[in-house]
Amino acid sequence: MSTTQLAAEAIRWYDENARDLPWREPGIGGWPILVSEVMLQQTPVVRVLPAWRAWLTRWPRPADLAADTPAEAIRMWGRLGYPRRALRLHECAVALVARHDGEVPTGLDELLALPGVGDYTARAVAAFAYGRRHPVVDTNVRRLVARAVAGEPDAGPATRPADLVATEALLPAAPERAARASAAFMELGALVCTARSPRCVDCPLAARCAWRASGRTAPPGPTRRPQRYAGTDRQVRGKLLAVLREATGPVPRARLDLVWSDDLQRSRALAGLIEDGLVEMLDDTCVLAGEQPSADG
Template sequence: MTLADDAITWYAANARDLPWRQPDTTPWGVLVSEVMLQQTPVVRVEPAWRSWMTRWPTPAALADDPPSEAIRMWGRLGYPRRAMRLHACAVAIVERHGGQVPSSLEQLLALPGVGTYTGRAVATFAYGQRHPVVDTNVRRVVCRAVEGKPDAGPATTAADLTAMEALLPPDEATAARASIAFMELGAIVCTARAPKCVDCPFNQVCAWRLSGLPLPEGPSRKPQRYAGTDRQVRGLLLEVLRHATGPVPRQRLDMVWQDEVQRARALAGLVEDGLIQPLGGDDFVLAGDAPSGEVQAL
């Protein structure tokens, strides 16, 4: 038995019942789930995904609404630029691919917000192709089970793809099952903090376990700070805009943060990123919410 075989057997008995894994899920549904799951936990994505798919069952449906609606529907999933990119994705899919999510990896990777992981995930999980799909879970599982190291590097490298490729069964459909199984294993058994080795199908062969579960060497990677950063200020500003029905005067936005310099920088950043739009008269709206006939300030 190979690692892939063991993982697939384990997955068949232990996989979570997630809505985007239902057999009737469209490629669009898979794409939406993958983008939402970028850095956001499953429990928070699930209800958001259901609402999103009910409102916009196809790329064309989303493309017909302004980006502002996508940003509002995104709610508090975090990193709202993903909502913008998903909207841009829908527009691109309509324009370039007749409204159908493309199946070729190359075309997927050309879509906004679709990177190495997401492109391969859609090609694999929506279309059943054989690609190494490497996310943080897969990196951790392979790193531990194969290399015997406690933790993987911070980002997916070409070497990671090569390593996973070597573990994939030759058959397309089986390879796709192996990929989702490795991910699931990393998500619920071979976790970052307290791995449940007793429940792991690899526990007799895992190189990390066989060498006594050594701790990570050297200084840990410095964690990102959040409190007091521009990201927090952007979040506060956008929160106001999301709930507003009409243009929001700058005076209202000024109340969310004391430091004037940082506040201005955060606001300019949101405009720069295309999340919000300045109107004449010192008012702001979410992108695409400008009242018709309103003159935009440059």
């Protein structure tokens, strides 16, 4: 079977070339892996590393985080971006204590029911923490499969059930080995079969790659670009939250007024943060969610 060979080659390469990442340490546990997966959502490895270490040092078990405030979780999140993930992780910890005896569950459905855990993360935790044989499909795997198997320059814009089927077909029968294959595919996608400039010369799958065999056809024309970051509500939210993150107590509205001059947009952004549960309003001041009143008032 040629598909089985893809996994075999990928694993062989992975054994030699995988990065030495702390959450890959054998037996590390479900919680550290869950935290790493959530942090890695849309965030580069190099920025996650220190945050992951600090987070797990402070909250080694879900119960530790559940006992602390959401505000502290948001603070520890620092500048990783998408701070709602910190809130989701805190909610996760609370749910794990309430529903799963403080442990990260092993089943896909139970994982999927956790806040901030979607299809990718549920599969990643089940496979990498518990050795379950589930296809793990992230953007790297979708790109690699699109190229190596389908011969296309890139995967489609949205995850499709077909991606799951195509990836499942590549997995070895033995669960532990399937999980290793998934890790290998992700690592290959991250380091070799990259989006911009794939390094086919270094690719262990090159000899079997359909895209390379076709002469590396170019992707279709320009896709519609999203809005620029500068000037968006997103940027304003970031500025507002940065002030609250660094403050030790309630912040007067007047101080938040300084971060953005457009009253309408600033109000809209703040309302969004409150709506998302990241920020709370107390009288004429704002605080991070669940912030405890400081002793010194």
